[in-house]
Amino acid sequence: MSVSINRAANFFTLTGPAGAGIQPAVRIMSKKILRLHIVGDSISIGYGRYLEKYIDSSRFIYSRKEGIDEACLNLDIPKGANGGDSSMVKFYLEYLAEKNYECDCLLVNCGLHDIKFDLAAQKLQVSPEQYRKNLLGIIAISKKIADSFIWITTTPSDETVHNTPDKTFFRYDKDNEMYRQIARKTAEENSVALIDLYRFTRNLGGKEIFSDHVHFQENIRALQAAFIAGWLENYP
Template sequence: MIQESHFERIGSLAERRRMDPSWQPRLFVYGDSISIQYGPHLKRMLEGKIRYDRITDNPGEVALADLNRPIGANGGDTNRAVGYMRRRHRDDPIPADILMINCGLHDLKTDLETGQKQVPLCHYVKNLRQILELAEAMNLVVIWVRITPVMDEVHDAVQPVLSQRFAHDVDAYNKEADQVMLSAKVPVLDLYGFSSHFVPAGYKDHVHYKDEVCALQAAYLAGAIEMLLR
């Protein structure tokens, strides 16, 4: 039997909405610190139309205390995402209709001493495919959000540490993710392209954004999700 594409399954959700205007699809967000920042705005913008939920903080692990640390609500890299999805599939399937995934900035970090990526590109691709398989096993429709921009000169100046990010790696990881999602017929929201209009002025540090930009990112995502569900 041929499986429906994620676009077709979103179409089925949209049809259910049309048949029952009181019904609200359930959206679950798995993402890194970028998604933590736009999350409250996105939740507010979707209120009354789409029920919003996301990966949350664990006891004693508050992600907002340090947006650079992948703890609690900060989903970190795709290794962590695969582990999270496996645990949810085994113990507590995610109660949602749509899974929106926004991670990759941690994967492409480079150790300046060894030149090694935190998650090498080939393993990143493997992780993405595993995430899609686990989402399918939980009957979740997937929406993918592209990695947001890095500007080398800004990142180098603000975050001079042994681990670094580079703009060319963002392009490479986004390109590979695009191919995985195209092959799986998963909708892709270009938060990279949208956010590019606001850098560097919209940065509040090396990769994170001022709150007014986070609100605009949320508006872009809310509008794109709504368009998919029409």
């Protein structure tokens, strides 16, 4: 599927709620420059440098969890800018709250590390129930940090490439689906805005969109960023 940057930025207005997974928003003009802070896994690092370029600098100041160089040493091991699983994200946000950090819009995703299935222990890194509890904690803490909390859905992975004999952990599509539904339901029950990056990314193509087992080609990362930037432009 060929999608231009401009079309990606306007994807949800072109296709409606079914394309973006949200209700259409009417942009409210404001002179205030909004402070934006991103917390996410290595996927957010991939689209992040494009997102920083694509957002309207007259409306947003971009920031994210720091430590990109450290995170890029091994994207499977969450360090630095890689927010890791929901327990790690909750801990990081608690740290920000203790430091009295404030922003206008907090964009968060976690899930890919939660669904790691440890082959030796034969269990998921974070159980479904604990994932839900962590998300509720994240939502509660966000109210101390940000005026607006926005959830970004977990992106797909390529199970056939990922789950090879040399791996110490697997990821299963069924767990990705289950955890995304947990996050979606939790967001809806708590009136949290949601950017459906999973659905947008899935509509871009099949195996050719991946650069490895879970990360994406550069053009896909750019399109993901454009989609998020377009969503933000129309966010009240």
